[in-house]
Amino acid sequence: MSKARSALGKYGEDLAARRLAQAGMTVLQRNWRAGRTGEIDIVARDGDVLVVCEVKTRRGGGYEHPMAAVTPEKAARLRGLAERWVHAHGGAPPGGVRIDLVGVLLPHRGAPCVEHARGVA
Template identity: 90%
Template structure:
């Protein structure tokens, strides 16, 4: 699910909005080719994390308020090697 949001000075899109029990999860997905760029998880800077928090807040207000379990911001990193299967990492609650 891709959701575009505009809130004050914050613009952008949320890659995934999901639930984990009673927790709303806003997830950023980063994909990189192995050896070409920095690791995908490193692409989420403090500024990007702040933007994700603002987008999550906007999404919550636009969709009826915060769930009872609160909100968590996750990052999924996908590393694409030249050979073999992609490597997927999931970091919970990073922002």
């Protein structure tokens, strides 16, 4: 991954973490890796619910909207990663686990657009 793409992703994740915190969630961990299986961008707590959050950042232009990035295959991978995180951290909380998506769109001009979709997978 190029440095520019990595920086773009980190910036999007920073904006996403801020949005989740503003929504009253507690960010527990960022960029949790499960070996070669993959990575969870943000793990948060929303009351008694554990939230596994995928963050997709796109620059304005001809790319697909970030919210279209979670395919059925990606959703299945996120569910598997969520199970691994829960197993590694002592079990599921009383409210269960939810998978959310935060899409960050960076226009050529103006402020970033940050959208949070709950329960996407």
